[in-house]
Amino acid sequence: MTDMTTPVLLKDILGPQALTIIADAGSSVSARFDRASFLSAASEGLDGLSIMERVRHVADALHCALPARYVDALEIIRGMAPQLTHGFQAVAVIEFVARYGLGDFDKSMVAIADLTRFGSAEFAIRPFLVQDTERTLAMMKQWTSSADEHVRRLASEGSRPMLPWASRIPALKDDPTLAAPILEALKADPSAYVRKSVGNHLNDIAKNHPDWLLDRLTEWPTDNPDTVWIIRHALRTLIKKGKPRALALIGVTHGASVKVRRFSIEPHVVRLGETVVIDAELASTSHNDQRLVVDYRIYYARAGGKTAAKVFKLKTFELPAGQTANLKIRQAIRDFSTRRHYPGRHEVELIVNGLTMASTAFEIASDSFA
Structure with a gap:
């Protein structure tokens, strides 16, 4: 498969440079590929589109540049794929099959199975x-x-x-x-x-x-x-x-014979973009070895006083009888595309084999959102 590394903005995977690479691939495969028509159609309105919108947009632009007969167009598409340099370029090219090949199931299935080597055909x-x-x-x-x-x-x-x-x-x-x-x-x-x-x-x-x-x-x-x-x-x-x-x-059994000797978070007050350290010490109270699945749940503050919980993995391990285990993990407090932080108190729970066994909290300072 071609390279799937990600640029600063995901949508830029299918930016002007990628369009040129796709156009060059089409031109090298067949003189029937209209390079100018493809670049014109693919470039128009590209800036405002998300990555998956660009995938469909590129597929439609290919339709403008390829022969009208599907079987002829498909032959060119299959020839282009090995020359592409990024998996998402191939995803966009394969999308042509999804958008214009529904009427020819057999040929489309053969093409999809071939093309998925260059960029996954999971969407197509x-x-x-x-x-x-x-x-x-x-x-x-x-x-x-x-x-x-x-x-x-x-x-x-x-x-x-x-x-x-x-x-x-x-x-x-x-x-x-x-x-x-x-x-x-x-x-x-x-x-x-x-x-x-x-x-x-x-x-x-x-x-x-x-x-x-x-x-x-x-x-x-x-x-x-x-x-x-x-x-x-x-x-x-x-x-x-x-x-x-x-x-x-x-x-793993539900619940465990352990005592939580320590469960803490430092610092107690953090600004957006900083990191907290979650620290726990577990002591076995069993005469037998135990397999432990240790997670932690953060109740993220939300607007209007609401919260939204998310569970994170801490560690899965064997705890010998009568022994202790020290666990520590760093958690970045920064916004992601799937998670936005809000100021306020964030409760944190320690979960051992499915049961909540301790809790603590940290606060995100409101002045870090100014």
């Missing part, structure tokens, strides 16, 4: 799933036996119920059994790239069908370390929620 497969869920899933099940890890990953990633940045497919969200054969086929995949996708797919299911997921994973064999890794990755949301059945599947 979604319109086909909407148009004919059963037929597309059957094709994706075939992809699970591909020798190419990119194609196998596409089978899992493209059918995720809650794929980030992608259109929602209600059928997949409502009924996890539809894509279950794909997940079953990949549950011991030798590729970490594929296993991570399978775990993410299962974690999507956990948010809407936790009992179905737990029932399914209970039946999976645990004698293969690749399968065990997927199970752990799939259960991360349910483990953060302290679900006893999820904890049991990774060999």
